[in-house]
Amino acid sequence: xxxxxxxxGINAKPDRVFAALTTIEGLRGWWVSTASGNATKGGAIDFxxxxxxxxxxxxxxxxxxxxxxxxxxxxxxxxxxxLEWKLDQTFVxxxxxxxxxxxxxxxxxxxxxxxxxxSLMELVERGSGRPxxxxxKIHVGD
Amino acid sequence: xxxxxxxxGINAKPDRVFAALTTIEGLRGWWVSTASGNATKGGAIDFxxxxxxxxxxxxxxxxxxxxxxxxxxxxxxxxxxxLEWKLDQTFVxxxxxxxxxxxxxxxxxxxxxxxxxxSLMELVERGSGRPxxxxxKIHVGD
Numbered sequence: 001x002x003x004x005x006x007x008x009g010i011n012a013k014p015d016r017v018f019a020a021l022t023t024i025e026g027l028r029g030w031w032v033s034t035a036s037g038n039a040t041k042g043g044a045i046d047f048x049x050x051x052x053x054x055x056x057x058x059x060x061x062x063x064x065x066x067x068x069x070x071x072x073x074x075x076x077x078x079x080x081x082x083l084e085w086k087l088d089q090t091f092v093x094x095x096x097x098x099x100x101x102x103x104x105x106x107x108x109x110x111x112x113x114x115x116x117x118x119s120l121m122e123l124v125e126r127g128s129g130r131p132x133x134x135x136x137k138i139h140v141g142d
Numbered sequence: 143x144x145x146x147x148x149x150x151g152i153n154a155k156p157d158r159v160f161a162a163l164t165t166i167e168g169l170r171g172w173w174v175s176t177a178s179g180n181a182t183k184g185g186a187i188d189f190x191x192x193x194x195x196x197x198x199x200x201x202x203x204x205x206x207x208x209x210x211x212x213x214x215x216x217x218x219x220x221x222x223x224x225l226e227w228k229l230d231q232t233f234v235x236x237x238x239x240x241x242x243x244x245x246x247x248x249x250x251x252x253x254x255x256x257x258x259x260x261s262l263m264e265l266v267e268r269g270s271g272r273p274x275x276x277x278x279k280i281h282v283g284d
Contacts, residue, residue: 002144003144003244004252005144006249006256007250007253007280007281008253008280009280009281009283009284010281087281087282087283089281089282091281093246094249095249102145104149106147107147107148107149107235107236107237110147110252110256111148111149111256111259111260114148114252114253114257115256115260117253118253118278118280121280138149138150138151138263139149139150139151139152139229139231140151140231141151141229142151
C-alpha cells in the first residue's frame, strides 16, 4: 500500500522534538492550534478534522499514531515519526502509511505534511511554528 | 515500486505553469538556478547534480522527464507533472515514480520536492521562486 514519506533534520536534541510530538502544547504549536486530548502512549488526540490513537511513544525515538476518525482515506492509516540523532541534529523520518490508493487527496496530504514538518522544525528551533489555521497555503482556497 | 506524490494549486493559467516547466529560464527560476539544455519534448536538461530526458511535453497538460544521470537512486526514475485547470487554478499533480526502495534518501527528496513545488508556485504567482542554491533548507547543512 502506498505511503507518504518525508524527512527533516532539526537543530535540537531528540527530547525536544519528542516533546513537540507528545504534548498537546507541542502539537498545538506546529500542527493544529485547537488540538486537545492526551498525546502520551495509549492516549487519544482530537485534532478537530481527525482523531488519533497514540499506539507507541518511545522517548527520543518513536511516535506512532493510528487514525481512528476523520477523512475516510485516513481512517486506519498509521502516522509514524522516527527520531534519530546524527550529524549534530535530530532527523525526523516521517511516514503516513497504509493508504488504500494513491488518490489525488494523498498527493495533497503529502505536500501538506511537508509544510507541517517544516512548521515542527520552526517551532523547535525558533519557538514558533505555523499550525493550522495559520499554516502554509498550497492551493487557492486552502 | 514506491512513488513520491505531491499536489499544489497555482493561481495562474496552465500555459504559464507549462512554460515554467518547459523553458530553461523557467526551470532556473524555481528548481536549479544553473540549469542548462533544452527543456522541450525530446530535449535533455542538465541540472548539474542530475540530467533529465524530456520524454513528453503536452502543452498545458503534462510534462514527463526520465532521469538519465545523477544519484544512483534516481537514474531510470520518472518525474511527471500533470496540469489540470479546475476551481479557478492550475493544479499540478506531481509524481517522482519508480524508486527501487523507500530508502532514507527518498524521504529527504519527498520533502525537498514539496519545497520546490512551493517555489514553482511562488515563481508563477509572484515572479520569483527559491531555486537552489537559495532553496528552503530542510536540515542542518542542507
